[in-house]
Amino acid sequence: MLMIVDAPGLWFRSFYGVPSSVRAPDGTPVNAVRGFIDGLATLIRARRPSELVCAEDLDWRPQWRVDLLPTYKTHRVATDGEEEAPDELGPQVDVIREVLTAYGIPMIGSAGYEADDVLCTLAARAKGPVDVVTGDRDLFQLVDDEAQVKVVYLGRGISKAEAFDAAAVKERFGVDPSRYVDYAVLRGDPSDGLPGVKGIGEKTAARLINLYADWNSLVQSSPFAHTARIRTALAEAADYLKAAPTVVRTVADVPLPEVDGTLPDAPADPQALDALSERWGLASPLTRLAGAIAETKAV
Missing domain, CATH: 3.40.50.1010 (5'-nuclease)
Known part of the structure; x- marks a missing residue:
C-alpha cells in the first residue's frame, strides 16, 4: 500500500x-x-x-x-x-x-x-x-x-x-466522493477563501447535489425547480459558480x-x-x- x-x-x-x-x-x-x-x-x-x-x-x-x-x-x-x-x-x-x-x-x-x-x-x-x-x-x-x-x-x-x-464520505457529508467538489463549492470554505452560496449550508448543499445528476444540471436547472430563496442565491453567485469548481478540483x-x-x-x-x-x-x-x-x- x-x-x-x-x-x-x-x-x-x-x-x-x-x-x-x-x-x-x-x-x-x-x-x-x-x-x-x-x-x-x-x-x-x-x-x-x-x-x-x-x-x-x-x-x-x-x-x-x-x-x-x-x-x-x-x-x-x-x-x-x-x-x-x-x-x-x-x-x-x-x-x-x-x-x-x-x-x-x-x-x-x-x-x-x-x-x-x-x-x-x-x-x-x-x-x-x-x-x-x-x-x-x-x-x-x-x-x-x-x-x-x-x-x-x-x-x-x-x-x-x-x-x-x-461509504464513510457519504455517511459524513451526504454526498458521494465524486460530487464532493460540488458540495464544497456550494457550502464554501472560509479557510480557502471560498465564499460558497449565500444561505446554502451543508444540509442544503447535499440535498441539492443529490437532486441532480451533475453540476450543470444543478446550476442550469429550471428556475421553477428551486425555492425563491435558492433561485436568488444561485443567480447572485453565478460568476462564482462558474469558476469555483475548477479551483476546488x-x-x-x-x-x-x-x-x-x-x-x-x-x-x-x-x-x-x-x-x-x-x-x-x-x-x-x-x-x-x-x-x-x-x-x-x-x-
Whole structure:
C-alpha cells in the first residue's frame, strides 16, 4: 500500500500541536520537526504502508487559481506575498526536508501546483491501494473505492486519524466522493477563501447535489425547480459558480518525477541523519520512526 502525506498540513499541525517549549540543545524550537517525525511514525504503525511519499507545495496559491477566484486564500497572504506562517516554522521546515532526504523518504512537488494536486496525481498513478493522509477536507474528492483510494483524515488529530472510503464520505457529508467538489463549492470554505452560496449550508448543499445528476444540471436547472430563496442565491453567485469548481478540483496530471517510495531498510545517508539528530536533538523521534518502519516491514 502506498501512503501519500500532505506534508505542509502535517508540519503546520505539528507546529501548533506540539508545545513550543520543545527545543534543540541550543534552544532553537523544534516542535514542528519532532511532531512531524512522530506523526509519520504513528501513521506508519497504524496504516502499515509498503511505500511512503510526502507531497509539498511548490506554489501554495497558484496564480491560475487566483485568476479564476481572486478571493482564493487571500486571508492567508502575508505582506511579502508569501503564505502567512509563524517565523519559527520556516527554519523547521528546512530541517524536516533534510531529515526526510537523509532517511530516504521522498518529498516531491510540482511548479505551479499545490500539494493537493501532487497528492491527486500520485493517487491517479498508483496501481494499488492508496492512503491519502491529510487534514484538508477538499481531498475527500479523491476517495475512490474502485481505485482503492482512501483518505486518512487528521481532523481530530494524528492519533485519531480516520480512514474514509466512499461509504464513510457519504455517511459524513451526504454526498458521494465524486460530487464532493460540488458540495464544497456550494457550502464554501472560509479557510480557502471560498465564499460558497449565500444561505446554502451543508444540509442544503447535499440535498441539492443529490437532486441532480451533475453540476450543470444543478446550476442550469429550471428556475421553477428551486425555492425563491435558492433561485436568488444561485443567480447572485453565478460568476462564482462558474469558476469555483475548477479551483476546488485537484489536478490529476501535474508533472512529477518518477519516485521510489519503498520504505527504506536503513537511512539513505546515516552520517547526515546522525548529524541532524545530534544538532537538533532528534534521537528519540528518529528511533520511534525507525522502529515503526522496521515493524511494518516485518509484517
